[in-house]
Amino acid sequence: MPAADLAAVVLAGGRGSRMGGVDKGWVAYRGRPLIEWVLQAVAPQVGEQVISANRSLDRYAATGHRVLPDTLPDFPGPLAGVLAAMRAVAAPWLLVVPCDTPHLPADLGARLLEGAQAAARPLAVAADDVRTHHTCFVVQTRLADDLEACLASGERAVHRWQARHAPAVVRFAAAGFVNLNTLPAGARD
Numbered sequence: 001m002p003a004a005d006l007a008a009v010v011l012a013g014g015r016g017s018r019m020g021g022v023d024k025g026w027v028a029y030r031g032r033p034l035i036e037w038v039l040q041a042v043a044p045q046v047g048e049q050v051i052s053a054n055r056s057l058d059r060y061a062a063t064g065h066r067v068l069p070d071t072l073p074d075f076p077g078p079l080a081g082v083l084a085a086m087r088a089v090a091a092p093w094l095l096v097v098p099c100d101t102p103h104l105p106a107d108l109g110a111r112l113l114e115g116a117q118a119a120a121r122p123l124a125v126a127a128d129d130v131r132t133h134h135t136c137f138v139v140q141t142r143l144a145d146d147l148e149a150c151l152a153s154g155e156r157a158v159h160r161w162q163a164r165h166a167p168a169v170v171r172f173a174a175a176g177f178v179n180l181n182t183l184p185a186g187a188r189d
Helices: 034-045 057-061 078-088 108-118 141-152 158-163
Strands: 006-012 048-053 066-068 093-098 123-127 132-140 168-171
Touching: 006 034, 006 078, 006 108, 034 048, 034 093, 034 108, 048 057, 048 078, 057 066, 066 078, 078 093, 078 132, 078 141, 078 158, 093 108, 108 123, 108 132, 108 168, 132 141, 132 158
Parallel strands: 006 048, 006 093, 048 066, 123 168
Antiparallel strands: 093 132, 123 132
16 A cells, blocks of 8 residues: 555644543653654554644644645534545545544554555544554545535534445454543643
8 A cells, every 4th residue: 555545643632631631742742742652653654644633733733744624614624634634635545543543553543544444434443352442544535525514414423424335344452542532640731
């Protein structure tokens, strides 16, 4: 797979409500902001990375990546960030990852893309033995119109939109999906 066939969006556009309203991407984890961990993990897997964010825009831009705010009002959820990225990147496939999962697998993009293509599906979702990780997936960017219509209908749940496309499910070890969605002791943005 040429790297140009796969772009990535790091979802950092939420309200951070489970973290007391802080901007999750800038929460310190082992001495570095979460966004740095995720960008570093994804960089060798894709041709381009963009960041979905609705605040700290200049700070995110200082990472050297394009920052895409939601085009829909009132923090409509991760699907709005996915839509903005699908419209912005040139690659035919988009890897979607959250900013609060610092130990993503080094082969996440390749394995998800392989799973989608082997199953002839436009979407593949990561899973482990415990659960499906609906915000870790690849999707064909040609589904942007479908996603836009879904959002216009009021749907906000990632898993319900994905289910419309019967995604392939690709299994990984659970360690790669440790999600830091609560504020660690002593951490701040």
